[in-house]
Amino acid sequence: MQHTPRNFPQHRPVLSELSSRSREIFRLIMDTYFETGEPVGSRTLSRRLGQLSPATIRNVMADLEELGLLFAPHTSAGRLPTELGLRLFVDGLMELGGLTDEDRAAIEGQCQAIGRSMPEVMEQASTMLSGLSHAAGMVVAPKSERPLKHIEFVHLAPGRALVVLVTEGGMVENRVIDVPVGLPPSSLVEATNYLTQRLAGRTITTARGEIVQDLESQRAELNELTRKVVEAGLATWSNNTGQGALIVRGQSHLLDSVTEIADLERVRGLFSALEAKEQLLKLLEAADAAEGVQIFIGAENELFGLAGCSAVISPYRDSQRRLIGAVGVIGPSRINYARIIPMVDYTAKVIGRILG
Known part of the structure; x- marks a missing residue:
């Protein structure tokens, strides 16, 4: 529904400003609308309320329409809530809602x-x-990284390994990477220990530069195959963070x-x-x-x-x-x-x- 009342009121009404009769009729119109999605007529409301005549209800509906809360989609049809009417009703629910x-x-x-x-x-x-x-x-x-608790490389198949990252909050992220064919299991263990030591409690973004510098300056005591595993893991993960x-x-x-x-x-x-x-x-x-x-x-x-x-x-x-x-x-x-x-x-x- 995209209707906006033509005579938009200068003052936005609130439920407490309506009379008890107007509030009751407005609430019943809203309830019926949520049930059926169809316009609500005065005779329908009169039957449901019991004590008010259709003529009395039509007068109240006209007042609510003047306030910009209802509109008639067709001539002689019932009334539907405007977006302002929906907003008024929803605002009244904000402090009433609860869950089972x-x-x-x-x-x-x-x-x-x-x-x-x-x-x-x-x-x-x-x-x-x-x-x-x-x-x-x-x-x-x-949209942002979480500090890491653990990182692990797991063999999947020749030339393929799984990188598993566990955040401090217990979330698990996985990525598949390419590794040298014939890579020994010891290289995966070494890469796991190396990155876990340097990433624990930090994000990849904050630690990546330091690790890359460490690798380039030869301070890291890693063999060539393990170095490739570490670099592949960093590259894969860095391209998928913060998006x-x-x-x-x-x-x-x-x-x-x-x-x-x-x-x-x-x-x-x-x-x-x-x-x-x-x-x-x-x-x-x-x-x-x-x-x-x-x-x-x-x-x-x-x-x-x-x-x-x-x-x-x-x-x-x-x-x-x-x-x-x-x-x-x-x-x-x-x-x-x-x-x-x-x-x-x-x-x-x-x-x-x-x-x-």
Whole structure:
């Protein structure tokens, strides 16, 4: 939904400023809209409320429309919330939302990082958010290196070895490298000991220059084959650090909610735009500007507004409160905000705690 009221009010209303009757009717319109996605008429509301006539409800709906909170998509049709109306309703939820014990346990279990690589944890978190929200789950993976605890070279096949890095937070990263054919196992052990000693508690970026200088000045007591293993490992890893990545899972949930071809193309365009590096950076900037959850409804954000979508995004940070990445959910404007807002917030906290 991309509607913006034509007579945008100078003063942005808040729920507390509405009368109790207006609040009740507005809440019921929102509940019905989230259930069906269809315009809500006065007769439907009258039947659900019981004590108010359709005429009385129409008067209240007209007042809410004048405030810019509702609009009529067609003549004589019911009313739908505007983006301002959605924002007003969502802001009222921010302090009410909570998670069940089952949701908390599911998030904790799915995000456990022990013995798993960073890509696996990010993939699982994105898939989990999609499954729990029935929308598209999104994770912006870490854009910076973590201090290392251990590095190891493991023989795979003639001319191939696996580099295994374990961070201080317990995350595991793997890369396959080319090594000299016929390399003895002792060279892999020696390369492991050499780099572990020099990298423990440091990132590859901070230690790489010192190691390269050590190798070039012949201070390193390594044979030629072991030296090649060390150089191959450094080169492979240095080319893959600090890049960041966007993982989106459950796109089908969002595509299934689209009923018109034009909207389908806009949603596809959104996913294409998300793959662009500049959009990745914009997401991180938006997350960094918030201490907690941020909600983008339609045209409030250019990226999501083009597709008529909403997004709930929360940053995750390390123990020094530095931004690492972000998690979120993208869905139609009538996603279950009351459930998704605390879910995204809790997932961000769990991931931040895991990454330390």
